[in-house]
Amino acid sequence: MINNGDTSSSSYIVKRSKDLANISRSLDEEDLVGVDKNRDKLEQWLLSDDLERSVIALLGMGGLGKTSLAANVYRKHREKFQCHAWVSISQTYSTEHVLRNIIKELSRDKVSVLSNTAAMDITCLEETLRKFLEQQKYLIILDDVWTPEAFDDLSRVLINNKKGSRLMITTREGDVAALASQGHTLILKPLPEDKAWDLFCRKAFPRDTNHECPAELYPLSEQIVSKCKGLPLVIVLVGSLLRVREKTVEEWRRIHAQLSWELINNSRLDHIRNVLHLSFIYLPTHLKCCFLHCSLFSEDYCFKRKQLIRLWTAEGFIEERGESTLEEVAEGYLKELIDRNMLELVKRNSFGRMKEFKMHDILRELALDLCQKNCFGVTYEDKHGRSFERNGRRLVLHKQKKDIQQSFSSVRRLRTFVMLDDSMVTFTLLPLLCKESRYMTVLELSGLLIENIPDAIGDLFNLRHLGLRDSKLKMLPSSVEKLSNLLTLDLLRSDVHELPSGIVKLKKLRHLFVEKRINTDLRGIKCFGGVHVPNGLGNLTNLQTLQALVAHDESIRHLRQLRQLRSLRLLDVKGSYCGRISESLVQMQCLSHLDVNASDENEVLSLNAPLPNLQTLRLGGRLAEGALDASPLFQAAGRQNLHVLNLYWSQLREDPLPSLSRLSNLTHLEFTRAYSGEQLSFLTGWFPKLKILYLIDLPNLNWLEIQQGAMASLERLYFVNLSSMMVVPAGIEFLMPLQSLGFFEITSDFFWLLDQCSAILGTQWRYTLGD
Numbered sequence: 001m002i003n004n005g006d007t008s009s010s011s012y013i014v015k016r017s018k019d020l021a022n023i024s025r026s027l028d029e030e031d032l033v034g035v036d037k038n039r040d041k042l043e044q045w046l047l048s049d050d051l052e053r054s055v056i057a058l059l060g061m062g063g064l065g066k067t068s069l070a071a072n073v074y075r076k077h078r079e080k081f082q083c084h085a086w087v088s089i090s091q092t093y094s095t096e097h098v099l100r101n102i103i104k105e106l107s108r109d110k111v112s113v114l115s116n117t118a119a120m121d122i123t124c125l126e127e128t129l130r131k132f133l134e135q136q137k138y139l140i141i142l143d144d145v146w147t148p149e150a151f152d153d154l155s156r157v158l159i160n161n162k163k164g165s166r167l168m169i170t171t172r173e174g175d176v177a178a179l180a181s182q183g184h185t186l187i188l189k190p191l192p193e194d195k196a197w198d199l200f201c202r203k204a205f206p207r208d209t210n211h212e213c214p215a216e217l218y219p220l221s222e223q224i225v226s227k228c229k230g231l232p233l234v235i236v237l238v239g240s241l242l243r244v245r246e247k248t249v250e251e252w253r254r255i256h257a258q259l260s261w262e263l264i265n266n267s268r269l270d271h272i273r274n275v276l277h278l279s280f281i282y283l284p285t286h287l288k289c290c291f292l293h294c295s296l297f298s299e300d301y302c303f304k305r306k307q308l309i310r311l312w313t314a315e316g317f318i319e320e321r322g323e324s325t326l327e328e329v330a331e332g333y334l335k336e337l338i339d340r341n342m343l344e345l346v347k348r349n350s351f352g353r354m355k356e357f358k359m360h361d362i363l364r365e366l367a368l369d370l371c372q373k374n375c376f377g378v379t380y381e382d383k384h385g386r387s388f389e390r391n392g393r394r395l396v397l398h399k400q401k402k403d404i405q406q407s408f409s410s411v412r413r414l415r416t417f418v419m420l421d422d423s424m425v426t427f428t429l430l431p432l433l434c435k436e437s438r439y440m441t442v443l444e445l446s447g448l449l450i451e452n453i454p455d456a457i458g459d460l461f462n463l464r465h466l467g468l469r470d471s472k473l474k475m476l477p478s479s480v481e482k483l484s485n486l487l488t489l490d491l492l493r494s495d496v497h498e499l500p501s502g503i504v505k506l507k508k509l510r511h512l513f514v515e516k517r518i519n520t521d522l523r524g525i526k527c528f529g530g531v532h533v534p535n536g537l538g539n540l541t542n543l544q545t546l547q548a549l550v551a552h553d554e555s556i557r558h559l560r561q562l563r564q565l566r567s568l569r570l571l572d573v574k575g576s577y578c579g580r581i582s583e584s585l586v587q588m589q590c591l592s593h594l595d596v597n598a599s600d601e602n603e604v605l606s607l608n609a610p611l612p613n614l615q616t617l618r619l620g621g622r623l624a625e626g627a628l629d630a631s632p633l634f635q636a637a638g639r640q641n642l643h644v645l646n647l648y649w650s651q652l653r654e655d656p657l658p659s660l661s662r663l664s665n666l667t668h669l670e671f672t673r674a675y676s677g678e679q680l681s682f683l684t685g686w687f688p689k690l691k692i693l694y695l696i697d698l699p700n701l702n703w704l705e706i707q708q709g710a711m712a713s714l715e716r717l718y719f720v721n722l723s724s725m726m727v728v729p730a731g732i733e734f735l736m737p738l739q740s741l742g743f744f745e746i747t748s749d750f751f752w753l754l755d756q757c758s759a760i761l762g763t764q765w766r767y768t769l770g771d
Helices: 036-047 066-080 095-106 122-133 148-155 193-204 215-227 232-243 249-265 267-281 285-295 305-315 326-339 361-373 429-436 455-459 478-482 501-505 553-559 575-586 748-756
Strands: 054-059 083-089 138-143 166-171 185-187 344-348 354-358 378-381 394-399 416-419 442-444 465-467 488-490 511-513 545-550 567-573 593-598 616-620 644-648 668-672 679-682 692-696 703-706 716-720 740-746 766-769
Touching (some): 036 054, 036 166, 095 148, 193 215, 232 249, 285 305, 305 326, 305 354, 305 465, 361 378, 455 478, 545 553, 553 575
Parallel strands (some): 054 166, 054 185, 416 442, 511 545, 545 567
């Protein structure tokens, strides 16, 4: 149980600074490096001639210097306003208290206004403040605002008096920053390497005239600065710590080795711990476990959205909310952690959905300390020769060279076991866990060269997640039918071709991955191999993901009962199945990802199911002429959610672009042997949101036209094996500059044309020559 402060109430704490010197004690003014552009922007907003009251927001994680930058600008320009106030807001407060302090701050030299404020109720305070502000050009800073409600409670009193007044808020929360006036949000980011180095040297070598780092300490200093990840507050405190140490290589090497420990334990770093720890203390209770869970993974580990959501769901971290699925709620949790700057968003997919994440190293070190103190979980790496702590309920193994039994004297209390080292010796791993860890909930062993699973796996009655992706497993034991609580069974890219008959008894199963990649370049008609699910597939009514099902009469007959599916991949589909598949798809109104592969290149796929929530559609197989206009899958009226379309082996003879151009929200379009014609034309206004375009294996294509205004948002363009293309695409200059441009498997003659083409001159592009 983790209890570091409950934020379920709507109360906050307001702390009024006694003097401005206390406002930015985190960073001194001399520590504000690399902020010139941000400061200029703030000053521009603050001092503009606009008489409307504007709200300015500074957004960023703890330690980036939001408060220091705001204080710097506040000191410099506060006297240009008729009255001004600085109020720091934290989590538990009474509205009366904060209003009273704002009045005191605003009217320091106007004693008459202060009379009897202590006796005023909230209505009187609001009225007093509102009247006071009516005729004043004011500047008010609300520092460290955590929720929109905290701002809303005040904004109705901090009126727009048409006198050029300004409100500035600093926050770690994206939904608070969203309350700023349009275009008035400043997002602070970590310092670039050169600025981080300058700041570090300024703090670590203050007595040197030029703050120069001694040559012998340079390599270690670079590594230490890298560890600070550009956070000004962390750099300042670590630099200050090093300032009083001996300037020897031996001493600095020891400090570098122990820096992670120092961040947790050294009293000189109490303030950084307090600053960053605040972000955790004030997390809502439902997010704390999710945040701590992320810290158990290795430094710089890149989380995938779907992977993380499945793990959180299996752990029991996700609360049920109305009619939303657990996965939808979990995605909301993830977004909340990103908005709070507790996780860093690394990558979005083509249509803007969160895809990959990391945890800042410094936050991770602090979170690991909390994990240990709360017996939440531990990490393990055998390089120090230590044994696994027995009180850990969750164990994430980063590196394991020895046999597991040599390192772990007891795993009886384990509830979660995640292995990140795919080179680990596995002979005794599963037998040990199945025998000793009877209450295991999450077992994630993806990448390990596991060939067999003991029958005792069925004794793990509480198991909710079994991950064996990229393993050498060929068969599941029949005892898996006893895993009645299993939510995820991940056998993706294993050697399993058939599931035991009892698999259909797992009625809580939500995600089933059983698929093997056959064609590694993903360009053949048969790229994947699926699995035959035994009779009774319709019993798995909670399935959200089914990847991949080999289509046959029995499985198609039961498919219509899987109405909760969000993601479905069907393999070996015959044209004669399409009618029944379409009838089943109509029942899946929540389906967002559909992938259908024909059994061979001559089978015609004719699917006629309206799927209003479909976001990704991949069709592999021949399409009948006119299908793009006739099938509800492609009709624009119901396809406003469709963002990704992959057509391969479609063998279309007519130009597909006029029909597909109605899909105005497409962000990713891919043709692989989809078109046998000679010309394609992208007309003005078509595909306005398209970001990624692949044209692959179109052997007859010899002319490509791109009109000005077509694909106005394109970022990445790739041509692969267009053997008849002997002319540079007309109008390609209208797409410049692109983030990525590639011409692959091209002829030497076509390469020469590209090399001489002025339309792409100055643009970096990649190429490979064909055979």
